[in-house]
Amino acid sequence: MGIAICAGIALSLSTACSIADAPDDPVESLDSQSSEIIGGEIAEASPWAVQVFDVRGNTGDFYQCTGTLVAPRWVLTAQHCIADEGETSAVRIGSNTYREGQRIEVDAIEVPSAEVDIALLHLTEDAGGAVVQLAPAGPAVDGTDATVYGWGSEGTPLVMAPSLKKAVIHIDGRRSDDELLATGVTGSGWSGDSGGPWFVDGLQVAVFSASSGQDGTNLHASLAGVDVARHRAWIDATIASGPTDHAEDEVVLYDLSDFSGVSQGFGIGRHNLPDMAIIGNDRASAIKVPAGLRVTVFTHHNFEGEARVFTSDADLVAAGFSDVxxxxVVSRASDPQEDVVALYEHADFSGDALLYGVGSRYLIGGAWDKRISSVRVPDGFKLTLYDLFFIYSPASRVITADANLDSYDFDDQTSSFTVERP
Structure with a gap:
């Protein structure tokens, strides 16, 4: 069954939830109305506590999540709390009062994997608050009580509590290799507290990720939190090394179109979905391409589907190719293009081109219907053109080399096609 990893403010315009596979357990679903403290009590002074905000241009700071100060310039929170397209992040530290405390902007974001709901935010200056102590790698906390903290409302979405709250929860076991599963005791979670800490004996053992069965009144809802001990080595290494500094000769994918946010660098070679562990699938919104390199990107794994070629830095939102x-493939720009079939609107390989890897495309009624006049087909590819709907078409042509389609009596006749690499 699935677990919903959901943004801190469930009703904000930037919020989204994704479903990740996990073993069956008593939780039917962990929904987007997750992570404010329902019940509980007002917390003691907590100088390590962090309020995480999205900064939305002229709109200003929009509260998103809770976090903890783990080093003078590093905040630990949930990955789904980081800024979305068109936003940046900022934090407030050192006050239990909502929207008060030292305000510091975030200039870098680090994650261990796109699939794990944990992130480190790097600050532009040192924070004045105390840092939390993190659980060391190894010890199990199953079957123990923990304390969860957050700026939770008393049941009204989008209305945060005026002061930091806390509640006792019971850690029942594991949701997955990365997550702990808990049940509220004196209180539980709803939207707004994602990214906040679970403490056992003064050590932060988890980062609050999501909850289930919460309608704004349930003190005993089920909770999921990312296991800090499991990721302690990554946390320590990231703090020690600082924000990622990509090599000048690397191609870099970014999750925000202004070349910020989560990023991952790549060298020359073929990079399939498993290689994109940090940036993740369908997430890139900008690409940095060093001089002399060419990047051929595909909408599907295994180098299949529609393709685009970039030889310089590009805002993928503006290019109409973001999040896909x-x-x-990263290659030298001078190398022959051997990864895609190119279909051109005019003869002699001129005009606009539709690039495609292995796969099929239905064109009827679209901009490319009955528009293709020439094709480039690299060695090893087979292109089959159809004048209607694939194999049900009255006419088709098989092309295995560069060609003007008038020589096949098929100029401006294509309404669907299939690319194969036998």
Whole structure:
């Protein structure tokens, strides 16, 4: 069954939830109305507590999540709390009062994997608050009580509590290799507290990720939190090394179109979905391409589907190709293009081109219907053109080399096609 990993403010315009596979357990679903403290009590002074905000241009700071200060310039929170397209992040530290405390902007974001709901935010200056102590790698906390903290409302979505709250929860066991499963005792969670800490004996053992069965009144809802001990080595290494500094000769994919947010660098080679562990599938919104390199990106894994070619830095939102990349090839710009079939609107390989890897495309009624006049087909590819709907078409042509289609009596006749690499 699935677990919903959901943004801190469930009703905000930037919020989204994704479903990740996990073993069956008593939780039917962990929904987007997750992670404010329902019940509980007002917390003691907590100088390590962090309020995480999205910064939305002229709109200002929009509260998103809770976090903890783990080093003078690092905040630990949930990955789904980071800024979305068109936003940046900022934090407030050192006050239990909502929207008060030292305000510091975030200049870098680090994650261990796109699939794990944990993130480190790097701050532009040192924070004045105390840092939390993190659970060391190894010890199990199953069957123990923990304390969860957050700026939770008393049941009204989008209305945060005026002061930091806390509640006792019971850690029942594991949701998955990365997550702990808990049940509220004196209180539980709803939207707004994602990214906040679970403490056992003064050590932070988890980062609050989501909850289930919460309608704004349930003190005993089920909770999921990312296991800090499991990711302690990554946390320590990231803090020690600082924000990722990509090599000048690397192609870099970013999750925000202004070349910020989560990023991952790649060298020359073929990069399939498993290689994109940090940036993740269908997430790239900008690409940095060093001089002399060419990047051929595909909408599907295994270098399949529609393709685009980039030889310089590009805002993928502006290019109409954001959040779709699932595999890509980095090569020298001077190397022959051997990864895609190119279909051109005019003869002699001129005009606009539709690039495609292995796969099929239905064109009827679209911009490319009955528009293709020439094709480039690299060695090893087979292109089959149809004048209607694939194999049900009255006429088709098989092309295995570069060609002007008038020589096949098929100029401006294509309404669907299939690309194969036998």
């Amino acid at each position: 990349i699932s595999s890509f």
